[in-house]
Amino acid sequence: MQESLRRNVFVRELLSENQTLRLFIITALIFVAFSLLLGERFFSVRNLQSMAVQFPEFGILAFAILITMLTGGIDLSIVGAANLSAIVAALILTRLSGDGGAGVPLAATIPLAMVAALAVASLCGLFNGFLVSRIGITPILATLGTGSLYTGLSYVITGGPAITTTQLAFIGNGTIAGVPIPVIVFIVLAIVFAVMLNRTSFGFNVYMLGTNPRAALFSGIHNERVLMRTYWLAGLVAGIAGIIFLARANSAKPDYGATFILLTVLIAILGGVRYTGGFGTVSGLVLSVLSIQFLSTGLNMLMLQLSGSSAAIFFRQFAWGALLLLVMVVNYYVEQRRQRST
């Protein structure tokens, strides 16, 4: 009797209005489930460390999807923009300070490479913003097109192969007070986005525009300007992700991270961001990033253990797609329940 009551309370909280709590429970459940299933292999300092250096790559990119989805749009060009900026940074590092380069001291080249990467990413973002807000192309098609354009430019610059440089490895492998630097970048971005979305007029305008563009316009919000800034920010975030790609992989190539678009969209939807715009939180997104990393590592270990074949890596590809659909269907039923109860 009491057991079933407790279960009911638990289930109700799982389906409750409070999305952050719901996500927290889901994330914790995933973590506990894999710890029980896989034991030491999952629940160990070593595995936690290895997961910690993996998630910032796509976790950072997820902020770009968050902000564009909040306005009711999407940015499918972020991986292309990230790779393009990584390639520009790698090019500067190798040409100026690499073996047989111009011999410029690294202390000067590294900041230059980073600024150049962020500048390229900003241009990518501003171009998207221009196409979406001034020309009026649907965000899906505009960013599909620019994604191809940015990836294409990467191929034109490199001719295909990767550019290798270990000069940013100190960021990719480095730690501050025991915390990996990519994780610190992720945390800083989370704080910046939380403050920006909740405490600034720009954040307010983003939610307004996403909820009802017409109402936003009539209440004096410059929709075009807000959109421009949104896509610029998404580009900038992609640039930061690009630097992390380069620092982690020690190389930049045009086709890196092909699965990241799906993964970041999945993170946003799982994190409670509404694809029609106007609703989504940073805390939801962060929890969602963590659950995806737990799932990614856990599923991989589990599938390798069960099948033992190399095809296990393809199972994750299937699982991400299936999970995305599952989450949307669950959201559909939660929404229906909510509407019936009000």
Added chain:
Amino acid sequence: MSKIFRSNEALVAVTIVLLSLVIGLNNPTFFSVGNLFDLLRSSIVIGIFAMGVLIVIISGGIDVSFTAIGVFALYSTTRILKEFMPDAPIWVGFMIAAAIGLGLGMINAFFIARFKLPTLIVTLGTLSMFHGFLLFAIGNQIIRDVPPAMDQFARSALVRIPLERGVANLHPAILITAAAALIVWLLLNFTMLGRGIYALGGSREAAERAGFNVPRIQYFIYSFVGLLSGVAGMTFGSLARQANPQDIVGMELNVIAAVVLGGAQLTGGRGTVIGTILGVLLVVIASNSLILIGVPAVWQRVVIGLIILIGTGLPAIQARRAAQGGMRSI
């Protein structure tokens, strides 16, 4: 007169002529029968896919999973043929591939129509699901020794013209593309369903008020696209004489570029079969022949990106101008 020039079809046709002239003047082989047949052969698969994507885009949706459906159908069909009926004629293979494509398309349709989910996100999910399942559960090795019927089909010719060196062949699979185009043309122009697809693209709410059963239309659209994609995938494998589970996926953008270039718009229920055929031709010429005028192959993705932006940008600018003009006249 000015209306003709403003239509996308005319614009694309003029571009094709100009591009052909530029390429042909630089490299006269462009105008040879052999090259013409090569271009047509390259248009076969992308043309079949494009007919499906055209319907989706007219209805205001987008499908990025059709390539995964194509390769899934191709690879599974090849395995089925090899294991159970190695001597089956080629049309059996096409029937199986079409059935597999239809089944996968119905999965898309189910999520989109039943739960009213956004088409981009659903098909992003199913793209990964279908391709992942294929590689994980069905196979991830290239099949090179395809059944004899596929091999034979790859070598057949509709028209054979002897040249000084070798023979120029026109592959009969072009008839599949032609049939797909004809069916879609009839569907869009002469059936109530076709009206419904345009109405849905114009405004979902208006289509519902006008009495169209929107979920049923969506069920049809995505199932039909699946079927066409299955056929396109099988055609691809039959032309290539192999089933590679990593092929086809990644072609999405070329197909979408061709369709939007042909005047189909994600907003507003527009798009024609003629425009799409012209779009396919331009994309194929641009990606096959740029190298003939000295544009290196690495520029291909840039060109596809620009084609998408121009194809979507020009109508958007026109729409914006029209809206502003309307405001001024008030």
